[in-house]
Amino acid sequence: MEIIVIPCGPVMANSYIVRREDSPTCAVIDPADAPLLYGELQKKGLTCTHILLTHGHFDHVWGVADLKEKTGARVYLHEADASMAAGKAAYFSAMSYGLKPCTADEFVREGDRIEAAGLTFRVIETPGHTQGGVCYAVDEEKTVFTGDTLFCESVGRTDLGGDIHQLMDSLFQKLYALGGYTVYPGHEESTTIEHEKQFNPLNVYRDHPWFS
Ligand SMILES: [Zn+2]
Ligand SMILES: [Zn+2]
Incomplete structure (x- = not known):
């Protein structure tokens, strides 16, 4: 499996170009800068079929809007985040001024399996950072893309429409069940589930009665 990480966009989100090594097609996870990513796709001769x-x-x-226009790729998103992605939510309204509205072709749900780029991406619903937050696990590669649900020794903020209780459930019940997986987060460097089980500062809440 090949994973190219390109931190980009207005606040340096990690955009990932992902495929099985021999696949001429690829998936792009969280495209934050279309010209930059499209240039990379062209350089490598890859066709993006899934966003x-x-x-x-x-x-x-x-x-998303520009990369979809250039490639014709289909866009996958959880329905609960659709209005936010379309630029209709109040959060970040000033910062996201100029955002081209992003619309999904398909809404994803827990357990969906998306065949793309020679790989299978399994959808894990992980609400908390946002209501429609999901992670994409490539089980045959023991790899998970976690967005802003889980970072290396941190988690995403929950003060912009999120819910800390939900985030804890997502982390402890769902992501920590992925033993031996490598984690590719939405910002900063990659990590592993085992490392997070040991060092994530949120572990202090793991057996806390508030979060049980
Ligand atoms: Zn982010
Ligand atoms: Zn976020």
């Missing part, structure tokens, strides 16, 4: 979105925040969907 997979971890959530609807402007910094992750900034390049």
Whole structure:
């Protein structure tokens, strides 16, 4: 499996170009800068068929409209983040001024399996950072793309329409079940589930009665 990470866009979200090594097609996860990513696709001779979105925040969907227009790729997003991605939510309204509205071709749900780029992406609903936050697991590669649900030794903020209780459930119940997986987050460097089980500062809440 090949994973190219390109931090880009208005606040440097990690955009990922992903494929099985021998696949002429690829998926792009959270395209934040269309010209930059399209240039990379052309350089490598790759065709993007799927745009997979971890959530609807402007910094992750900034390049969606333009990349879709250039490639004809289908866009996948959870329905609960659709209005946010379309630029209709109040959050970030000033910062996202100029955002081209992003619309999904398909809404994803827990357990969906998306065949793309020679790989299978399994949808894991992980609300908390946003209501429609999802992670994409490539089980045969023990890899998970977590968006802003989980970072290296951190998690995404929950003060912009999120819910800390939901985020804890998503982290402890769902992501921590992915033993041995490598984590590719929405910002900053990659990590592993085992590392996070040991060092994530939120683990102090793991057995806290508030979050049980
Ligand atoms: Zn976010
Ligand atoms: Zn983000």
